Amino acid sequence: QKEVEQNSGPLSVPEGAIASLNCTYSDRGSQSFFWYRQYSGKSPELIMSIYSNGDKEDGRFTAQLNKASQYVSLLIRDSQPSDSATYLCAVGYSGSARQLTFGSGTQLTVLP
């Protein structure tokens, strides 16, 4: 059973702070890792993907992957109220199924 775990939160940070979201996964064969942002009442939107160990930066977002620890994180620098949303971690596996397993999401609130 492939599992992806996230703290459900809610996580509150003040505007301008760094928000840190964490995710662990159970299957060592996992090969691709994604962060989706979901605003209330909206669909998940892909914001970051990472495939190899280390950091990947895109604007204010940094994804970090540590396959040895089976851990992936998302840092949001200079957090804005518009970043308030649920962040879903998703883990992908090889093979024809192209299946993603999602965590239950972390609700982030950025306080003005």
Next chain:
Amino acid sequence: DTAVSQTPKYLVTQMGNDKSIKCEQNLGHDTMYWYKQDSKKFLKIMFSYNNKELIINETVPNRFSPKSPDKAHLNLHINSLELGDSAVYFCASGRGNIQYFGAGTRLSVL
């Protein structure tokens, strides 16, 4: 142009009814998916089709039947609706492991 579009956006119906949700993608992807998201935001895969062929069929009651007339369309038909079917259903399409989601269909069974 909406990349992944699904209709209807809202669906309110009585227990025991049969309903369908339609999904279309114009991204040229070979793979399409149906997910169910419950009230706790947990997003769970139901089905996946690759080029009209069923490749993922998770433990879903056989009241749920996907149909893919071509690789740009994946519809979901639900028979004999139950209260527990109330959820948001998302269609997605993808290439590799990267998936793009439709706006969702909020199904309420009364």
